[in-house]
Amino acid sequence: MTDATTDAIPDSGGVPTTGHVYDGIQEYDNPLPGWWTLLFYLTAIYAGGYLFVSWVRPEWTDSNLRYEAAMTKQLQKQFAELGELQPDSATIMTFLDDPELEKWLRLGGAIFQTNCVSCHGRDGAGVSGPNLTDDSYKLVKTIEDIASTITKGSVSAGMPAWNNRLLTNEIVLVSAYVASLRGQNLPGREAEGDVIPAWGAAN
Numbered sequence: 001m002t003d004a005t006t007d008a009i010p011d012s013g014g015v016p017t018t019g020h021v022y023d024g025i026q027e028y029d030n031p032l033p034g035w036w037t038l039l040f041y042l043t044a045i046y047a048g049g050y051l052f053v054s055w056v057r058p059e060w061t062d063s064n065l066r067y068e069a070a071m072t073k074q075l076q077k078q079f080a081e082l083g084e085l086q087p088d089s090a091t092i093m094t095f096l097d098d099p100e101l102e103k104w105l106r107l108g109g110a111i112f113q114t115n116c117v118s119c120h121g122r123d124g125a126g127v128s129g130p131n132l133t134d135d136s137y138k139l140v141k142t143i144e145d146i147a148s149t150i151t152k153g154s155v156s157a158g159m160p161a162w163n164n165r166l167l168t169n170e171i172v173l174v175s176a177y178v179a180s181l182r183g184q185n186l187p188g189r190e191a192e193g194d195v196i197p198a199w200g201a202a203n
Contacts, residue, residue, distance in 0.1 A: 058117060065117075068110040085172040087147035093199065095176035108177030111170050115162070124181040125188025129159070133184040138193035147175040 020027040032040075054061040082104070085091055095101050095108070113122065119129035130138060139149045139157060150171050153161030162171065179199055 056118070058122075065113055068113045079167075079169050082169060085169045087144060087151065087168060087172050087175065089142060089144040091172055092143050092147065092176045092179060095173065096180055096199065104173055105176055105180060108170075108173035108175070108180075111166070111174040112177050115166070116174070121188060123186055123188075124178070124184075125186040127189075129189075130157075130192045131186070131189040132178055132181045133186040133188070134191045135182065135195045136191035136193045137196055140193075141196055143175075143179050143199045146178050147171055150175060150178075 016029040018027045018029045050061065058065055060066075095105050112120075112124075116129075117127075119127055120132055121127045124132040126132070137145075139154055139159070140146055149159060150166070151161065151163045153159045166174070182199070
């Protein structure tokens, strides 16, 4: 194979070339059509934006999370049968102990998936927020402290207050769901805070 510096450049018939010749074969200078180039860049921008959004707000792009959000809205219509819940230990423990209330615990899980995964992860093992599946807690000593922390938040722990975004019933149900994650010990963030007694013993 010879290079263009030693090979005579054949007549291209007026077609623009790059000046490269390999074994008598010229490389024509045929740029891609403008519409194709534009489409390529738009596709790259869209893909990058989609990746960023799926990382920052996974509930916008994940069909499973959208389903959970839709289920949340549907089950919220049934809140009338629950009445007005109180965010105390006895009420939260009821949803952990009564199998007939499992659908409400699932609703708590859906609320968690809609609002909490960016900090605590989809399985509760922690991202920027603590791992909720071990036995160590920084702000919680009793099960009702979960509801209190969700309601009021904590500036020092970087936990926002949710009392202006969630109904009291939603706070109770998501508190019960968070309490139910304990003991799974999923791999994620290292344990933080102190080990506290089991929920029954703590209340």
